[in-house]
Every structure is written in C-alpha cells, then in structure tokens.
Amino acid sequence: xxxxxxxMTFIPxxxxxxxxxxxxxxxxxxxxxxxxFTIPGLIMAIWLYANFDRTxxxxxxxxxxxxxxxxxxxxxxxxxxxSVTMVLLTGLLCPICLLASFNIEKGVKGYFALFLLLNAGxxxxxxxxxxxxxxxxxxxxxxxxxxxxxxxxxxRREYAAIKxxxxxxxxxxxxxxxxxxxxxxxDLHTFDMLILMEQSGTYSRVFQTWTWLALFIGxxxxxxxxxxxxxxxxxxxxxxxxxxxxxxxxxxxxxTYGILRLCFPVLPLATLDxxxxxxxxxxxxxxxxxxxxxxxxxDMKKLVAYSSISHMGYVMLGMATLTPxxxxxxxxxxFNHGTVTAMLFxxxxxxxxxxxxxxxxxxxxxxxxxxxxTGIMAIAFFAAMGxxxxxxxxxxxxxxxGAWQYNKPLTIIxxxxxxxxxxxxxxxxQRVWLGPVNEKYANMEDxxxxxxxxxxxxxxxxxxxxxxxxxxxxxxxxxxLALNESxxxxxxxxxxxxxx
Amino acid sequence: MDLGNIxxxxxxxPELLLAVAVVAILMLDLFVKRKDVLGVIALFVIVLATLAxxxxxxxxxxxxxxxxxxxxxxxxxxxxxLGLASFGTIxxxxxxxxxxxxxxxxxxxxxxxxxLGMFYMASATNLLMAYLALxxxxxxxxxxxxxLRGNRRSSxxxxxxxxxxxxxxxAMVYGMSLLFGLTGSLDYTILGDQLSAAGGNGPIVFIAIAxxxxxxxxxxxxxxxxxxxxDVYEGAPLPITAFLAVGSKAAGIALLVRFFYPGISEFxxxxxxxxxxxxxxxxxxxxxxxxxxxxxxxxxxxxxNVKRLLAYSSVAHAGYMLMGFxxxxxxxxxxxxxxxxxxxxxxxxxxxxxxxxxxxxxxEDLEGFRGLAWxxxxxxxxxxxxxxxxxxxxxxxxxFIGKFYLFAAVVQEEMWLLAVVGGLNSVIALYxxxxxxxxxxxxxxxxxxxxxxSDLPNSILIGVMVTGTVVFGVYWAPVVEFAEQSIQFWGx
Numbered sequence: 002x003x004x005x006x007x008x009m010t011f012i013p014x015x016x017x018x019x020x021x022x023x024x025x026x027x028x029x030x031x032x033x034x035x036x037x038f039t040i041p042g043l044i045m046a047i048w049l050y051a052n053f054d055r056t057x058x059x060x061x062x063x064x065x066x067x068x069x070x071x072x073x074x075x076x077x078x079x080x081x082x083x084s085v086t087m088v089l090l091t092g093l094l095c096p097i098c099l100l101a102s103f104n105i106e107k108g109v110k111g112y113f114a115l116f117l118l119l120n121a122g123x124x125x126x127x128x129x130x131x132x133x134x135x136x137x138x139x140x141x142x143x144x145x146x147x148x149x150x151x152x153x154x155x156x157r158r159e160y161a162a163i164k165x166x167x168x169x170x171x172x173x174x175x176x177x178x179x180x181x182x183x184x185x186x187x188d189l190h191t192f193d194m195l196i197l198m199e200q201s202g203t204y205s206r207v208f209q210t211w212t213w214l215a216l217f218i219g220x221x222x223x224x225x226x227x228x229x230x231x232x233x234x235x236x237x238x239x240x241x242x243x244x245x246x247x248x249x250x251x252x253x254x255x256x257t258y259g260i261l262r263l264c265f266p267v268l269p270l271a272t273l274d275x276x277x278x279x280x281x282x283x284x285x286x287x288x289x290x291x292x293x294x295x296x297x298x299x300d301m302k303k304l305v306a307y308s309s310i311s312h313m314g315y316v317m318l319g320m321a322t323l324t325p326x327x328x329x330x331x332x333x334x335x336f337n338h339g340t341v342t343a344m345l346f347x348x349x350x351x352x353x354x355x356x357x358x359x360x361x362x363x364x365x366x367x368x369x370x371x372x373x374x375t376g377i378m379a380i381a382f383f384a385a386m387g388x389x390x391x392x393x394x395x396x397x398x399x400x401x402x403g404a405w406q407y408n409k410p411l412t413i414i415x416x417x418x419x420x421x422x423x424x425x426x427x428x429x430x431q432r433v434w435l436g437p438v439n440e441k442y443a444n445m446e447d448x449x450x451x452x453x454x455x456x457x458x459x460x461x462x463x464x465x466x467x468x469x470x471x472x473x474x475x476x477x478x479x480x481x482l483a484l485n486e487s488x489x490x491x492x493x494x495x496x497x498x499x500x501x
Numbered sequence: 502m503d504l505g506n507i508x509x510x511x512x513x514x515p516e517l518l519l520a521v522a523v524v525a526i527l528m529l530d531l532f533v534k535r536k537d538v539l540g541v542i543a544l545f546v547i548v549l550a551t552l553a554x555x556x557x558x559x560x561x562x563x564x565x566x567x568x569x570x571x572x573x574x575x576x577x578x579x580x581x582x583l584g585l586a587s588f589g590t591i592x593x594x595x596x597x598x599x600x601x602x603x604x605x606x607x608x609x610x611x612x613x614x615x616x617l618g619m620f621y622m623a624s625a626t627n628l629l630m631a632y633l634a635l636x637x638x639x640x641x642x643x644x645x646x647x648x649l650r651g652n653r654r655s656s657x658x659x660x661x662x663x664x665x666x667x668x669x670x671x672a673m674v675y676g677m678s679l680l681f682g683l684t685g686s687l688d689y690t691i692l693g694d695q696l697s698a699a700g701g702n703g704p705i706v707f708i709a710i711a712x713x714x715x716x717x718x719x720x721x722x723x724x725x726x727x728x729x730x731x732d733v734y735e736g737a738p739l740p741i742t743a744f745l746a747v748g749s750k751a752a753g754i755a756l757l758v759r760f761f762y763p764g765i766s767e768f769x770x771x772x773x774x775x776x777x778x779x780x781x782x783x784x785x786x787x788x789x790x791x792x793x794x795x796x797x798x799x800x801x802x803x804x805x806n807v808k809r810l811l812a813y814s815s816v817a818h819a820g821y822m823l824m825g826f827x828x829x830x831x832x833x834x835x836x837x838x839x840x841x842x843x844x845x846x847x848x849x850x851x852x853x854x855x856x857x858x859x860x861x862x863x864x865e866d867l868e869g870f871r872g873l874a875w876x877x878x879x880x881x882x883x884x885x886x887x888x889x890x891x892x893x894x895x896x897x898x899x900x901f902i903g904k905f906y907l908f909a910a911v912v913q914e915e916m917w918l919l920a921v922v923g924g925l926n927s928v929i930a931l932y933x934x935x936x937x938x939x940x941x942x943x944x945x946x947x948x949x950x951x952x953x954x955s956d957l958p959n960s961i962l963i964g965v966m967v968t969g970t971v972v973f974g975v976y977w978a979p980v981v982e983f984a985e986q987s988i989q990f991w992g993x
Contacts, residue, residue, distance in 0.1 A: 069978050137896040144890060147935070151943045159943050163935055170895075170931050174924035177905070181912035181920075 002052075005045055006062055006078040006128040009092065010138075012041050013120035020114045028109045032099075035113035039096040039120060046092025053085055055475045058483035060130065060195070068134075073191045077130040082480025083261055086332055086473060087127040087254055090339045093462075094250045095120045097455045098243035101347055104354060105153060105241065112153055115145035116243070123251050127258065132180050132192040136173070139255070143169055146244070146252070154239035161232075161239035168232040172219035179215035182208070183267065198266040201491065206270050213271035216264050217279055223256030224313050226283050227290055237306035242350030245302065249309045250343040254335045257316045261332075265320075265484055269491030276321040277408070284317025285411045292421035296428070301352070301359040304429060305345045308385060311422065312338045312393075318415055319400035323489055327403020328481045329474060334396035336473055337384075337466060341393055344381035344459045348374075351452055352433075355445050361429055366438030367445070374448045375434055380460045384467070386426045387419055392466035502563030509565035512572050515554040515580060519617040522546040523610050530606025540595045543609035547591060547616065551584030554620070562991050568688055570624040571759075571991040578987035579623035579755040582841055586748035587616040589849045589962065593740040596959045598860045600738055603648055611648075612744065615641035619752035623759075626992060628677045628687040631756055632670075635716065638752060639666045642745060646737035658736025665729040666719065673716025679709035689764040690992045696765060696777055703779025710765075710782055714789075717760070720753030721819045724793040731800070734812030739859060742808060743852035746815040751841050754822060758834065761826075763990035772831040786827045791922045794820025798929040807855055808865045810933060811848070814892060817930060818844055824907045824923055828914045831988050836906035838984035843891075843903035843973065850966035851888040854881050857959055862951050870937055872946030878953030880960070882941040884967045889934040891970045894927045899973035906981070 016038025023031050054061055060079035068076045080088055098116070105112050122145070125138030143166060151162030184190055186208060187200045204212075222229040233253075237245050260280075265272050291311030298304040312334070319331030351374060352367075353359050368375040384391035397419070404412040448456070466472060510517065526539050533539060558577040565572055590612055594600055600608065618637035625631040643666065647659025681687055683702055684695035696706060718726040734742045761782065762768075767775040776783055797817030804810035822844070825837030858873070858881070859865050874882035891900030904927065911920045973980055 069976075071978060071981070137901075140896045140901070144895065147938075148942060151939065159939055162943070163932065163939070166935060167928060167932060171925075171928045174927055177908060178912060178917075178920050178924055181909050184909070185913045 002048070003062065004064055005049065006080065006088075007064055009042050009045050009088070010078070010121055010124045010128060013038055013095070013117040013124070017114045017117040017121070020110060020117060023110065025110050028106075031109050031113050032103050035117055036096060036099045038117055039099055042092045042120070042124070043096050046089050049080075049085065049092075050089060050476075053080075053476055056479065058082065058479040063130075068131075073189075073193075074133045075131045075193060076134060077193060077195075078128040078134075079130050080128055082477040083258070083332065083484070084127045085476050086336045087251070087258055088124065090254070090336055091120070091123050091127060091251050093458070094247060094339065094343055095123075097343070097347075097458070098246050100451060101246065101350065101455045102241070102243040103451060108152060112149070115148050119145040119149070119247065123247075123255075126255055130194045132183070132194055132197070132263075134192075135194075136177065136180060139176075140173055142252070143173075146248075149244045150236055150240045153241045153244070156239070157235070158239040161235040164232045165236045168222050168229065172222035172229075175215040176219035179212045179219070182212050182215075194263070194267070198487075201267050201269055204268065204270070206274075209268040209271035210274060213264055213268045213275055216268075217260065217275070220256040220259040220264070221279075221283075223259070224253060224287075224317065225256070225310065226313075226317065227287050227310075230287075230291075230310050233310060234303050234306045237309075237346075238300060238302050242346060242353070245306075245346040245350075246343045249306070249346060250339040253309060253313055254339060257313065257320065257331070257335055261320060261328075261484065265488050269488040272488050273323075273491065276323065280317045280321030281404075281408060281411055284314045284319075284321060285415050287311065287314030287317060288415050288418045289314075289421070292418050292425065296421065296425040298425075299361050301349045301361055301429065301433070302346070304361070304425060305342065305349060308345075308422070308425070309338070309342055311418070312342070312385075315397055315400045315415070318404055318411065319396075322400075322403040322407035323485055324403040324406050325478075325482055325485060326399045327407065328485050329478060330396050330399025330401075330403055332477045332481060333466075333470060333473055334393070334400060337392040337396045337463070340459050340462050340466075341381060341384045344377075344456060344463070345385060347452070347455055347459075348378050348381060351448060356442060361432050364433045364439055364442060365436045366434070367442065368434040369438060370443060370445050371447045373453075377448070377453075377456050377460055378430075378434065380463060382426050382430055384463045386423050390464075390467045392463045392470070394467060395470040502561060503568060504563065504565050506566055512557070512561065512565055515550040515557070515584070516617060516620055518546060518550045518553060519613050519620070523614050523617070526606060526613070527610050530610075533606075536605040537595060539606050539609050540591060543613055544588065544591045544595070546613065547584055547588045550616075551581055551588065554580035554584055562989075564626065564991065565624075566630075568690075569627045569630040570621060571626045572624065573991035574987045574989040575755070575759065576624035578838060578984070579751060579841075580620050582751050582845060583616060583619045583623065583748050586744060586751060586845060586849070587612060587619075589845075589853070590740045590744040590748065592958065592962050593743060593853060593856055594738075596860070596956055597738065597740055597856060599649060600740070603650070603738075608645070608648060611641045611645050615645065615744070616748070619748055622752040623755040625756065626689045626759065626764075628680070628689075628692070631760065632674060632677065632716075635673075635720065635756065636670060638720075638749065639670070642741075642749060645741045646733050646745070648738055648741065652736070654736035655738065656736075658733040662729050662733045665726075669715045669719035669726060672712045676709040676712030676715070679705065679712070683709070689760065693763075693765045697767060700778060706777065707780045707782070710780065711785065713760075714785075717753060717757045718789070721750050721757065721822075722793075722816045723789055723819055723823065724796045724816070727793065727797070727816045727819075730816055731809050731812045734815070735806060735809045739808065739852060739856050739865070742812070743849055746812070746852070747845050747849050750815065750819060751845070754826075754837065754841060758826065758837070759990065762834065763992060766829065774829040774831075776829060783827050783829060786823060787916070787919055790820050790823035790827055791919060792820070793817065793823065794923065794926045798926050798933075801933045802929065804933070805868075806866045807858075807870065807937060810937070811851060811855070814930065814933070815848060817926065818848070818892070820926070821904065821907055821923065824911050824919060827919070828910045828916065830910060830914065831985075832906075832913060833910040834988045835981065835985045836903075836910045838987055839906055839977075839981050840903040842980055842984065843899040843970075846966050846969040846973070847888045847891040847898070847900055850963060850970065851885060851892065853959055853963050853966065854885040854888065857881055857955055857963075858953075860956070861953055867936065867940050870940040871944050871950060873941040873953060876946045876950055876952055878941075878955070881953065881955055881963070884963050885941060886938050887967055887970055889937055891974070893931040893934045895931075897971070897974045899970045899977065902974055902977045
C-alpha cells in the first residue's frame, strides 16, 4: 500500500476515461460506474484512518519520483495530521455526492466524467508535497467546477460559473508568482515543500511578507474571506446540489489548508506579523458578517452559503491564535464544517428536488409532512448551531478557548455571534418546518432510501464527533503541535531583519 | 565556417527545395486541371523542406553566402517551426471552402514563397538580408491576405496591411541607415563590435533601434505597431490568418532575437547577456511587452467575431513572449522559444476548429459556436476548449508550462511589476476565452443552427494538435531541451 495516495488520486481519473468510453444513453450504467470508481477512494480512506500513525508529526505514506529533473520538479505525495483529515473528508464526500447526483438527467455522461476529474484534482491538492504538483492539481480542479456550475446549474449559472473561475484564477496567478519567488529565493531551487519549510529560517522578513500576502490572497479567495467572498453565494445558489456539497465541503477547506500547509511553516516570520490582522480580525469579521448576511436571506441555499462564510471564520480565528487548542480546533472545525454543511446542502437539495424552489417563506409545517426528513434535518441544524453533543460545538469551543488566550475582545465578539447563528438557523427552521402546513406541499414525499444513504453516514459522524472528538483530534494533534511550535519559535534573526 | 555563394548552396537544401517548388508549381498550374493536386504537392514539399531543415541541426554551423545568413541551431529551430506552421496552413487551405475557387496554383506558390522568406528571416545576420527577407515575407503576405477578391473585407485587409507595412519598413530602413552611418557596416557581428567599442553614442543608437523596432514590432504585432493586425486577421482567408498569427510572428521573433541578442548585446558566458551601454532597450521592451499584452487582452474582451477575438489574443501572446525577451538571459530565450512551440500547437489548433465551424455554418462569430457541443460537435468543441484553456494558461495543458517558464524567467530577474501585470493579464484573458467555451457548452443551440459535421483531414490534424497540447502539458522535458539547445548563435 505504499502507493496508496497515488491510487487515491488517479483511480477517479481513470474513472473519468472509463465513463467517457461508455455508451451515452445508458444512464444507469454511467451512474454506477462513476460511483464504483469513487468507492476505492472511500475504502482506502478508511484504511488510512485505521493505519495512520497517530504518534508522529512527520509525513507518512510518502512517495517521491523524479518528474522533470532538470528543473527539480518532483512527484511527491504524503500526508500528515493536517492533510489526513482532508483526505478522509474528500474520500467520504465524493461517493456521497455522486449518489446524490443520480437525479441528473441532462448530459449525464459529461457530468459524471467531470465529477470524477474534480475528485482527482481535490485529492491531488491534499496529498501533493511538491508545490508545482500542488499548483497543477489546484488549477485542474477549476475546469470541471466551471463546467459543473455552468452547464448543470440554475438560471444564472453562466454568471456564477465565470465569476467563480475568474476569482479563483486571480488567486492562482498570485500563488504562481509566490511559488516562483520561493523557488528562486533559495539556492536549492526546489518546489519540494519539505525543503522549503526547512529553509524557512533563511528568508528575509520583507520577502516573507510579500510572498505571504501573495499566497494569502490566493487562499483567502478560496476560503472565502471577506472581501473576496462575493463569488461564493452566487456559485452556491446556481450550482447543482452535489456540486454545492463539494464546494462547501471540500473546496473551501483548500484555502485554510493552503495557509496551514504553506504560509505557516514556510513563512513563519510573516505569519507572526500578519496573523492578527489577516487571520484573526478578518476571521472574526467573517463570523459576524456571514451570520448577519445569512439572517437576511430568503433563499435556503444562499442562507447556508453565508453560514459557510461565517463558519470558516472560526477556522481562521482558530489558526491565528497559534495556541494548541486554537489550531486543533481550526482543523477539527474544517472537518466538522465539511460534514455538517454537506448535510445542509443535501437537505436543501431534497426539498428543491420536490418543490423546485428554495424560498424559505414558501413552505411551512414540513415537520408533519416529512417526519423522517425532519429528524435528520434537526441533527444538521443543531450541529450547525453549535449545540453541545454535536460535532461543531467541540471545534468552536476549542477555537474560542484558544482565542481567549490570544485576544479577549475578538473572542467575545466571535462567541456572541453564536447567538446570530442560532437566530438564522432557528428562524429558518421555524418558517419551513413548523407552523401551519402549506397545502401546496401537503403531499410531499418523505426522504427516499437513496437520499437516506447519503445523509445517514454524515449524521452518524456528526453525532460521534460530538461526544468523542478524539477520533479526529488524535490524528491531527502531533502534527499541529509541531507546526505551532515551529511558527512560534521563528524569532527573527538580525540578518533576516536587515536583508531586503 | 564562412562560405561563399556557390559552396553555400550545399547547405541550403530546405530553401532550394522551396524555391524550386515555387517555380515548378507555377508552371504546373498551366497544365494541371485538378488544382488540389497542386496543394498536395505543396504539402509534400513543405514536409521535405522541414525535414531537410531538421536534418541540418547538429551538423556544420557557420556563415553562408558571404556572411549574409547564418546556419546555426537557432536558425534550425525556427525553420522547423516555420515549416510546421506552413504545413498547417496548407493543410487547412486544402479543406477550406472559402478558398475553393480562388486560383489555388498561385495561392500555394505564394505560401511557399512566404515560407522561404521566413526561413531567411530566421537566419539573416546582415541588416540588408534581414530587410530583404522581411520585405519578401511582407509582399507575399499582402497578396495572400487579399486573396478573396470578391470579398471587400479581404481587399481592405490587404490594403491596410500594405500601407502600415510600408510605413513600418520605411522607419526601419531609416533606423538601419543610422546604424550603418555610425559603424560603416551592416554585418551584425562587425556592427555590434563597433557599437560597443565606440561607446558614447547612446542616444543616437537608441533612436536607431527604436526606429528599427517599428519594422520588427510590426511583424510580431507589438503595441504600438499592432494596429493592422485585427483588421487583417479578420479580413484575410482563415488559413492565412493562422499563417500570419503563427508563422509570421515566429519569424519576427527570430529576427528580433538575432539582432538584439547576438547582434548588439554581449554574452557573459554564464547564461546572461549585457545590453549595449547607454542604450536601455530592455526597459523600452518591458513597456512594450506590458502594453502589448494589456491592450491585446482588453480589446479582445468585447469582440464577438471569433476570428477577430483570436487576432487580439495573438497580439496579447506577443506580449507574453516578449516577457522572455526582456530578461537578457538564456533562460528567458529558452522560455520564449518553448512558448513559440506551444503557441504554434494551441493557436493553430484553435484556428483549425474555427475553420471547421466556418466551413460548416459559414459563420465565424460567437453565435456560430452556440451550443456546438450539443449539436453533433462534441469532439471539435472539446478540442476547442482544450486549446482555449491552454491559451489561457491553465494546467494541465502545454500553455501553462509555456507561461510557467516565461514567468519563471521574469521572477528570476525579480521584475515583479512585469510578473504581476502578466499574471493579471492571464486572468483577463480567461474571460474572453471562456466566452467561447460558454457559447459551445453553456448555451443551447437555437433552431436553424446546423448540425456540426467534421471532415476527416482537419479532424486528424486537430487530433495531433490536441495530443501535443495535452502531452506537453504533462511531460515537456524534450521540447524544453530542444529549445535550450537552440540558443546557440553562430558568430557570438
């Protein structure tokens, strides 16, 4: 299994070609084939979870091959506590999303082929340890996403797709320049992230600051951090359900993952300088701003989209604190947000499939019409609200504990925003599920087995992590403690302060 | 080696092949009834000439025709690229409906003649030769762009091209005469030595060089000498547009590099070059590069005619290529040469798909691409999407690798402004490339849009181009090595 990461990345890619080779009109064959190519990823994710060494902070399951030796471009893959959670999340969500896409009727072949390409790209981003390889996967993801939103999306899909595309490319271009700057700045001329990290002591403060900013803007667009967030509501509202799930569940995490993978260890001095304004303040602002926007929405999906902005703010705040609790909380929050928001989008998708609209005020009393559905919905809603006993509570509390040691006013603001979260969640719950039954939807069908299969595993994870967070914390803790230490210990040397 | 006229012939096989073919096809035109035979002969000849040019690589190097032209790796590289560009053009012409009844004999003669001129542009080491080659290419291009005689836009294109070309040439000749006055020689080597030995002539040399840039810049459609390009590209027959956008531009690049690098700059031995003292042409070219890419991209944003859109995009690409030109290093030149190869693949490919659409529906605007993927054109649409994303510089396509090397060269020299401007331009460019993709995939066909049919020959060549674009996006080492080995100039 030493090549497990390669398999996880490229099996979906082969799946894409396999799907393309199938006859166009046999929808079921295409659907099941595509699903079949994501199952190995899920199985390998479970295997990784079982066999991951929880005692070391270093890279595991590494593979290293020469790719373009002249320019020191290598094929390096490996995972540590930081990336393993994201790999698990990707492995878990992809089959779920494909299953949730079985109701797609237009251009079925293209849809599933692109989805598998997206799967390969996402997995590649999380396991690449060569900056060049990372960048390729990062960009490869853009293409399927553009088409998935643009072809299978809602009425304003074209606008949403190109907006997503342009925003992300803007970030990528800055990242490319930063990547080249790093490459030429060290004498080894390498894209190997591990070596770049080792060399971090030799980069001057000015260089670190500029490179950090270029990388940060690239990642902040993905998170999305205010003021780069405006593409997200558009993309979410127009995207088909499964694409929304992937977008919120995995793609947003790439922003924060990138910051932790590159900005923190490679540019520690700049991280210390910038953490307060760029991460803590901006993160807190994200929390409050996202929650306030969510409160004003009439469209369920848009509400969930803005709640994502709010919840990703906790991740930023947590990692800015540079405390063991805060940074652990941040990663845990990334994982939890991935599962909870995935559920929320799937749940909205269920209603949308039946009613063909998502207007919050257009429903009422669904609880009595769809009891099973409402039960699962309650888990997701209360988890999103941060109710104790469900997963998101733990991660938000960890973030706040970390933040308290870091900056008390910000912590108070962030903690108070939980009330806003409860406000918009409960208000939506009240308008859609409670109250008198809307006669138009009095006969709506309850969740089907296929929908249950997509929702129940996530619900179980949400509940387990609510009482036993160590299932994830044990994986990530050693790596994050080491990362935290390495940033904190990066006191500037005199040479770094004076050098240009 | 330094050969006289007669001995040089033995080293001029590609050029001789073309010259003989030009005469032969012109004669055959009188006797052959089926004119497409002439095209096939032209295709055959260009293949032979390209192979002959390739065969010169790694062999003897030196001056030919009493130091008028050089035979070196650099020349070989560009002759191969130009041969391929010409090959693509003739292949497209054979399958073009526009050109069906338009004197094919003369047409193929002119394309081959133009290619011959381009070969000499790539190898000229004397200002006189450079001027003659450039004019020869220009004259043939004027006729070719006006070849659709019944078409007003085609005639307009030819006239515009001619007038702009005349002005640019005049400025260039004036610049050359200044240099001749200063140094008493037209030979690059002597001229360069004299200039660096004399010194103190900074301002006047700068003016001379700036004037010459009018001529060189005009060939590669560099701002501010790009004004002819959109109209000519739009009016000319499509294969000729492709020929101008790919071949003519590559030849211009070759001419530019050979004059500015081995001609008037000093090689430092460690892979970097030093510009003439007191003559700050690199700064001038940095400005030109930024202006070219920005203007090209901004103007392309609003085009609804795909041909014109690709014309502006090719102006922008000249700007990108110049990024490798201004850094004064072998890495920059390698990046530029590599980009030329990549640009050949993706741009010619895009023009070929456009040709298919034009043949099919008679339209070359965005609406001609509407819903292409959903009305039988799934494969051409996919190919077009790949070419366009590659042009936009997205991985995993070759266009990304090309841009990557250009950016790397620029960042290595720490020219941050140029790097950032180049980066932002890539984002702008994506917008208009995505408009075509949007039309093909995101829009649905309207009643009356014809079912897309593809002809086999064009499909084959598009397939080759797609393969190249994808393969070089993942494994490009051999091409870069070829480009790297081609940065060898005879006489320096």
